[in-house]
Amino acid sequence: MDEGLFGTAGLDAEERATLLSARRAEAGARRLLGAPAEANFNLATAENVLLYERLREVITDFRRFSLEDTKYPGRAKPGNLYTLNARAAAFLSAEYGLGEPLTADQVMGIGGVSAALESLTFALCKPGDTVIAPAPCWQGFEWCFTYRAGARLERFPVSSQPGDPFHLTLDDVKRGCERARGTAKVLVLTNPDNPLGVNYAPELLEEIYGWVLGETGMHVVSDEIYFNSQTAGAPPFKGALALKAYQRNHDRVHVVWGFAKDFGLSGFRAGFVVTRAAAVMKAVIDRRMWFLSPFTAQPIFALSNVLGRDEGRFAHELMREYRRALTEQRRATAGALDAQSIVYYPHNHAALFFWLDLRRYLRAGGEKELNARLEANGIFLLPGQTLACPEPGWFRLCYTCESAGVIVAAVEHLGNVLQNIG
Numbered sequence: 001m002d003e004g005l006f007g008t009a010g011l012d013a014e015e016r017a018t019l020l021s022a023r024r025a026e027a028g029a030r031r032l033l034g035a036p037a038e039a040n041f042n043l044a045t046a047e048n049v050l051l052y053e054r055l056r057e058v059i060t061d062f063r064r065f066s067l068e069d070t071k072y073p074g075r076a077k078p079g080n081l082y083t084l085n086a087r088a089a090a091f092l093s094a095e096y097g098l099g100e101p102l103t104a105d106q107v108m109g110i111g112g113v114s115a116a117l118e119s120l121t122f123a124l125c126k127p128g129d130t131v132i133a134p135a136p137c138w139q140g141f142e143w144c145f146t147y148r149a150g151a152r153l154e155r156f157p158v159s160s161q162p163g164d165p166f167h168l169t170l171d172d173v174k175r176g177c178e179r180a181r182g183t184a185k186v187l188v189l190t191n192p193d194n195p196l197g198v199n200y201a202p203e204l205l206e207e208i209y210g211w212v213l214g215e216t217g218m219h220v221v222s223d224e225i226y227f228n229s230q231t232a233g234a235p236p237f238k239g240a241l242a243l244k245a246y247q248r249n250h251d252r253v254h255v256v257w258g259f260a261k262d263f264g265l266s267g268f269r270a271g272f273v274v275t276r277a278a279a280v281m282k283a284v285i286d287r288r289m290w291f292l293s294p295f296t297a298q299p300i301f302a303l304s305n306v307l308g309r310d311e312g313r314f315a316h317e318l319m320r321e322y323r324r325a326l327t328e329q330r331r332a333t334a335g336a337l338d339a340q341s342i343v344y345y346p347h348n349h350a351a352l353f354f355w356l357d358l359r360r361y362l363r364a365g366g367e368k369e370l371n372a373r374l375e376a377n378g379i380f381l382l383p384g385q386t387l388a389c390p391e392p393g394w395f396r397l398c399y400t401c402e403s404a405g406v407i408v409a410a411v412e413h414l415g416n417v418l419q420n421i422g
């Protein structure tokens, strides 16, 4: 790609894809679908456009935005951030099916799940401590844990089993811990997983949490930003707070969640630290990252309305509708991939991704060359190496960042491009 022409030097892969897809929209995206060779298809950015029409009215209604709302977000009752935290606590407790509901002081809103992860790192780690995470994993962990908080990130590979080349086991976690040579302080699990799109089996989670909490001094941070992104027939999702192992130890398990994925509101930069460990929540608050990664007044106002509408029923119903829409979008995308004989990891029944196996298209220049070729033809996927995938040739496709029609057209175009590689 001609960086000079596009002016995208310095952007990361997802930012560049977003920019190019915006350009395509500007140029009359729908018209260009008839001439895909000239189109740019952003399938890289983890966004979700499926709920916008249902949310539009409530998130654009600022008529009741008051003088109080323009001030510093109020964390204490009856402040606006307090109200949102309380509503998020009620929403999450119901969606997770928790016997003992969360309270407002166990949920803390902050500017994005990235900031929630960073806040927890400041609270749990000192510089030089290690956060371990199974690979492949979200590339942003690097900046959340290491850039400002000064922790180290150790990504460990997962096991390969017949029918599942990316199968996390307790032994993998133990090996990850060993690689950190005594400095492992936090295990991060993304459930449902990005990029694999799997819900981790509850039995596996019990085993891993049981070992971490019983045999080590580590904390577990469960990144559940995709937890409501579930399709029909997905194996059961179990949140960390609903695990039996967690009931025996509330002090070392913490969850992060936000509005970017399940509600498709990534631009609101809204995330939450969720923990019943009072000392950890106190450290999160005392370290003030919530003030330095601010969650601003308008998103707080709008999201409070989303969660408060019809005494919470609107948001719960929206999540049910979302699952239906996501199921349909996944079905359409899988159909298009199958029609093009594009191979993918088949266990992706949650989150927003297909994990494409393009290994047979690798040539001498490897994954980089293949990615350059796709980009030159207007296809933007996230190369597995960006996500620390140990083996080259895997690419993440987000199937919710555009409407089904655009995704299907993009997959058809991808199929043509791959066929030309032979």
Ligand SMILES: Cc1ncc(COP(=O)(O)O)c(C=O)c1O
Pocket: 046, 111, 112, 113, 114, 115, 138, 140, 190, 194, 223, 225, 258, 259, 260, 266, 269, 270, 271
């Ligand atoms: C697993 C995971 N955690 C966190 C984030 C970042 O969330 P936010 O945009 O709310 O900072 C992402 C975004 O893609 C993600 O995939």
